[in-house]
Amino acid sequence: MITLTVNGARRTFDGDPTMPLLWFLRDELALTGTKYGCGVAQCGSCTVHVAGKPVRSCQALMSELQDATVTTIEGLHPTGEHPLQVAWREIDVPQCGFCQPGQIMQAAGLLQRKPKPTDEDIDAAMNGHICRCGTYPRIRAAIKAAAEKSP
Amino acid sequence: MSANEFLPWVRRAVAPHAPADEPTSLDATRDSTDQPQDLQRRTLIQLLGLGGLVIAFGAGGVRRLEAAELAAGTAANPWSPHVYVRVADDGIVTIVCHRSEMGQGIRTTMPMIIADEMEADWARCRVEQAVGDPKYGSQNTDGSTSIRDFLQKYREAGATTRALLEAAAAREWNVDAADVFARQHEVVHRPTGRTKSFGALVETARTVAMPAPESVRIKRPEERRWQGKRMPSIDLVPMTTGTAVYGADLTLPGMKFAAIARPPVWGGKAMAVDDTEARKVPGVERIVRIPETPIPGAFLPLGGVAVIARNTWAAFRGRDALKITWDAGPNGSHDSKTYQAALETSIRAPGKPGRTNGDVAAALAAAQRKVSAEYHIPYLSHAQMEPMAAIARVRDGKVEAWAPTQSPNDARNTIADYLKVDKASVTVNVTLLGGAFGRKSKPDFICEAAYLARETGAPVRVQWSREDDLRHSYYHSVAAHRFEAALDDAGKVTAWLHRSAYPSISATFAPNLAGPTPDELTNGASDVPWDVPNMSVEVCPAVAHARIGWYRSVNAIHHGFAIGSFVDELAHAAGKDTAAFLLELIGPDRKVDLSKAGLVDSGETYYGAPWAEQPLDTARARRVVESVQQRSGWDTPLPRGRGRGIAVHRSFLSYVAMVVEVEVKPDGTVLVPRATVAVDAGFVANPDRVKAQMEGALIMGMSNTLYSGITFAEGKVEQSNYDDYRVARMRASPHVVDVHVVESEGSPGGIGEPGVPPAGAAIANAIFAATGVRVRELPVGRQLEGWETRASDKGHAVAG
Numbered sequence: 001m002i003t004l005t006v007n008g009a010r011r012t013f014d015g016d017p018t019m020p021l022l023w024f025l026r027d028e029l030a031l032t033g034t035k036y037g038c039g040v041a042q043c044g045s046c047t048v049h050v051a052g053k054p055v056r057s058c059q060a061l062m063s064e065l066q067d068a069t070v071t072t073i074e075g076l077h078p079t080g081e082h083p084l085q086v087a088w089r090e091i092d093v094p095q096c097g098f099c100q101p102g103q104i105m106q107a108a109g110l111l112q113r114k115p116k117p118t119d120e121d122i123d124a125a126m127n128g129h130i131c132r133c134g135t136y137p138r139i140r141a142a143i144k145a146a147a148e149k150s151p
Numbered sequence: 152m153s154a155n156e157f158l159p160w161v162r163r164a165v166a167p168h169a170p171a172d173e174p175t176s177l178d179a180t181r182d183s184t185d186q187p188q189d190l191q192r193r194t195l196i197q198l199l200g201l202g203g204l205v206i207a208f209g210a211g212g213v214r215r216l217e218a219a220e221l222a223a224g225t226a227a228n229p230w231s232p233h234v235y236v237r238v239a240d241d242g243i244v245t246i247v248c249h250r251s252e253m254g255q256g257i258r259t260t261m262p263m264i265i266a267d268e269m270e271a272d273w274a275r276c277r278v279e280q281a282v283g284d285p286k287y288g289s290q291n292t293d294g295s296t297s298i299r300d301f302l303q304k305y306r307e308a309g310a311t312t313r314a315l316l317e318a319a320a321a322r323e324w325n326v327d328a329a330d331v332f333a334r335q336h337e338v339v340h341r342p343t344g345r346t347k348s349f350g351a352l353v354e355t356a357r358t359v360a361m362p363a364p365e366s367v368r369i370k371r372p373e374e375r376r377w378q379g380k381r382m383p384s385i386d387l388v389p390m391t392t393g394t395a396v397y398g399a400d401l402t403l404p405g406m407k408f409a410a411i412a413r414p415p416v417w418g419g420k421a422m423a424v425d426d427t428e429a430r431k432v433p434g435v436e437r438i439v440r441i442p443e444t445p446i447p448g449a450f451l452p453l454g455g456v457a458v459i460a461r462n463t464w465a466a467f468r469g470r471d472a473l474k475i476t477w478d479a480g481p482n483g484s485h486d487s488k489t490y491q492a493a494l495e496t497s498i499r500a501p502g503k504p505g506r507t508n509g510d511v512a513a514a515l516a517a518a519q520r521k522v523s524a525e526y527h528i529p530y531l532s533h534a535q536m537e538p539m540a541a542i543a544r545v546r547d548g549k550v551e552a553w554a555p556t557q558s559p560n561d562a563r564n565t566i567a568d569y570l571k572v573d574k575a576s577v578t579v580n581v582t583l584l585g586g587a588f589g590r591k592s593k594p595d596f597i598c599e600a601a602y603l604a605r606e607t608g609a610p611v612r613v614q615w616s617r618e619d620d621l622r623h624s625y626y627h628s629v630a631a632h633r634f635e636a637a638l639d640d641a642g643k644v645t646a647w648l649h650r651s652a653y654p655s656i657s658a659t660f661a662p663n664l665a666g667p668t669p670d671e672l673t674n675g676a677s678d679v680p681w682d683v684p685n686m687s688v689e690v691c692p693a694v695a696h697a698r699i700g701w702y703r704s705v706n707a708i709h710h711g712f713a714i715g716s717f718v719d720e721l722a723h724a725a726g727k728d729t730a731a732f733l734l735e736l737i738g739p740d741r742k743v744d745l746s747k748a749g750l751v752d753s754g755e756t757y758y759g760a761p762w763a764e765q766p767l768d769t770a771r772a773r774r775v776v777e778s779v780q781q782r783s784g785w786d787t788p789l790p791r792g793r794g795r796g797i798a799v800h801r802s803f804l805s806y807v808a809m810v811v812e813v814e815v816k817p818d819g820t821v822l823v824p825r826a827t828v829a830v831d832a833g834f835v836a837n838p839d840r841v842k843a844q845m846e847g848a849l850i851m852g853m854s855n856t857l858y859s860g861i862t863f864a865e866g867k868v869e870q871s872n873y874d875d876y877r878v879a880r881m882r883a884s885p886h887v888v889d890v891h892v893v894e895s896e897g898s899p900g901g902i903g904e905p906g907v908p909p910a911g912a913a914i915a916n917a918i919f920a921a922t923g924v925r926v927r928e929l930p931v932g933r934q935l936e937g938w939e940t941r942a943s944d945k946g947h948a949v950a951g
């Protein structure tokens with residue numbers, strides 16, 4: 001039996017220990033904001049925070065997550081008003097929207113580490129994410145807008 | 152229990168954010184969660200029975216649904232209205248969105264036009280997603296048609312609703328109709344300033360006489376509140392908080408999870424299945440055979456072996472543990488290298504003409520200077536971020552599906568055919584689409600879910616892996632192009648011979664097709680806006696060995712790349728600046744009905760419009776070229792390793808020009824720091840979404856040109872995931888995309904697709920400007936390695 005915390009709530013899991021966190025979140029907890037896009041750490045759609053850092057949930061096995069603290073897009077901010085979420089809406093970043101939870105979780109990790117990221121910081125942090133709709137220029141702008149507003 | 156309770160977008164507030172220029176109303180954040188459960192479950196169609204003022208727009212014009220029809224609820228309407236608007240007694244306006252949302256913004260733009268014409272308060276509007284039903288007319292969200300086919304209808308529906316509410320107020324006050332006007336959810340009596348809210352007028356509006364269609368006044372441009380201005384998407388909050396619902400995001404009670412092993416070769420078949428290991432995987436419950444569909448197979452599933460499990464992971468693991476012996480079938484030897492050689496042979500012989508002007512053969516024979524070149528474009532896959540996923544349930548002889556489909560009607564009809572049930576017993580609910588680009592107009596994946604739901608007796612969610620998506624797509628055609636052109640002494644083009652060969656989309660529906668038909672050339676090849684006296688545009692044979700489908704802008708992807716590249720080659724051969732050369736090639740302003748100007752077998756219509764109504768307007772092509780030329784700094788020099796490329800293309804009735812700037816690193820890596828785009832799409836309802844589409848199309852053009860390609864060996868796709876089917880990422884993508892949306896009151900053209908075709912050529916031309924390396928085969932991939940030490944291709948073109 002594996003016990004972990006997801007968005008502040010204690011959760012248990014006693015299924016296949018090789019199951020990636022992604023499917024536990026989606027299929028068992030119905031936290032479907034975390035998306036499956038590739039399953040092989042290529043697209044970033046499945047990004048969540050484990051212990052406050054961005055992690056590809058398709059690669060994090062349940063067997064490794066005893067006592068872990070997981071935050072998903074649903075738990076990023078109690079009312080969905082994280083500065084990045086606000087900036088994303090002000091700049092109208094999403095097209096289909098599918099990749100955006102992963103992008104936002106990655107960007108949140110970046111801003112925590114680097115409150116004022118440079119272009120190179122943004123490229124380095126975000127290059128592991130694919131947006132097939134091509135919202136990269138707006139993602140970049142939204143990260144900068146959120147960073148500017150932070151003290 | 153109605154499954155609609157799982158659909159949080161039903162009756163969600165339409166305006167979580169106020170439109171750009173409007174103050175936020177207190178109401179604006181109210182969401183369906185405030186509504187009692189039972190109300191949430193009711194869709195508009197159910198609400199019709201509850202009264203209110205209901206307006207529908209169909210082939211027969213705008214109609215008010217009368218009390219009897221309302222009471223009947225889902226009463227069959229033989230006149231197939233597309234658009235439904237309801238004003239309830241409490242004033243809440245519900246608009247049914249009959250088209251699918253896949254990132255283009257239709258769930259915002261369509262209701263916004265109606266609400267604007269109605270003078271409704273945006274915060275009191277709700278959007279409901281239509282299920283697949285012929286009563287909505289064509290719901291096929293494809294071909295960039297939603298606004299270009301429906302703008303006028305949305306306006307008339309909104310304006311008629313407004314007229315009824317105004318007439319109701321005039322009657323209630325017993326005043327002259329000319330003295331009342333609607334303003335933001337109420338009607339005002341001009342002389343006295345009295346007002347009455349829309350909700351309070353509903354009862355009377357149901358009984359006043361319908362206005363004559365010609366008396367209904369569409370707003371003048373200066374009266375529009377939102378049309379033509381930025382309107383934020385209604386789905387921004389759910390999309391940024393993880394609550395937006397896509398194909399795999401619903402769970403039905405007792406639902407099973409399925410993954411399917413499909414024949415690796417198109418037309419293949421499972422001969423023997425050993426499922427011993429698969430059954431041992433924890434969570435795997437059943438193995439179900441799905442019969443293989445004989446090719447071509449159209450929209451039907453490929454068939455194969457399904458693993459039914461308690462969760463997606465178990466289904467994937469179980470599927471991977473299957474040991475299947477496949478018979479490859481007739482396409483087992485399909486090989487991309489051999490096939491490319493076959494296409495090359497094909498384009499070197501005359502094909503079927505799709506356009507003939509003057510005498511190309513004679514002009515080429517007499518020419519002083521000839522230039523020729525050949526281009527190759529590989530198969531492409533949509534690779535939309537959301538892999539196919541669908542849910543289905545079969546209960547009491549009724550099939551209900553939930554899916555990210557571009558075409559719920561096609562899905563419904565195909566499911567009915569596939570399961571041999573009556574269409575009336577099939578319901579298809581539309582979720583948000585996590586990208587689609589044409590792939591999700593094919594309901595094969597929804598049929599799989601429906602089949603498995605029937606076989607297992609439980610609701611089933613089918614999940615495709617990324618590998619499934621890339622290996623079992625409906626591929627964009629592999630293509631080869633050949634050009635021969637003649638230049639006169641002044642460097643003017645006097646002859647243009649263009650031949651192309653590619654397996655036709657029709658091959659997915661009709662077996663043994665020899666190749667494309669000339670009408671496929673009107674998708675951006677035979678309809679070029681050039682002023683050239685001698686032209687021949689031909690299609691050459693190509694047999695399909697893979698499932699072909701349409702992908703954002705369709706044939707215009709390879710047409711646009713090849714044509715735009717060859718124009719740049721010609722300009723260099725003529726010793727001219729490409730922008731100036733393009734303007735010369737477009738020639739004097741003129742409007743041409745192409746069907747009367749040399750097109751052969753071009754079909755009845757042009758992107759669904761009568762030819763005469765959509766003449767080629769070369770002034771529009773000229774203006775977009777001039778716009779990007781001026782705004783991009785086209786004439787300012789760049790150092791070696793950086794360069795600009797230009798291209799213009801017309802597709803889906805819109806004109807798009809691009810200047811793309813590239814930076815090519817010493818190792819051959821290409822970055823696209825900035826791009827300038829001009830688009831003339833006629834009237835534009837939501838310009839920010841048009842800009843977003845242009846940004847996205849450019850970046851998709853980067854993927855198509857620089858990175859992506861599907862290849863086959865022994866009939867099987869060689870790529871598996873985003874590591875070998877590469878697409879554009881953040882680092883290479885532009886920091887600045889300057890989009891100029893031409894202001895126009897002209898009839899709207901498409902927006903979703905026309906940005907893609909010029910992008911590929913503009914990028915390839917920029918690479919040539921930066922490095923002297925001419926790209927004639929896509930993707931660019933590693934072709935630029937060591938470019939700094941290579942001789943320039945300048946002025947050189949393939950001999951022949």
Ligand code: FES
Binds near residue numbers: 041
């Ligand atoms: S699904 Fe995990 S990185 Fe793509």
Ligand code: FES
Binds near residue numbers: 130131
């Ligand atoms: S918004 Fe569609 S994939 Fe990013």
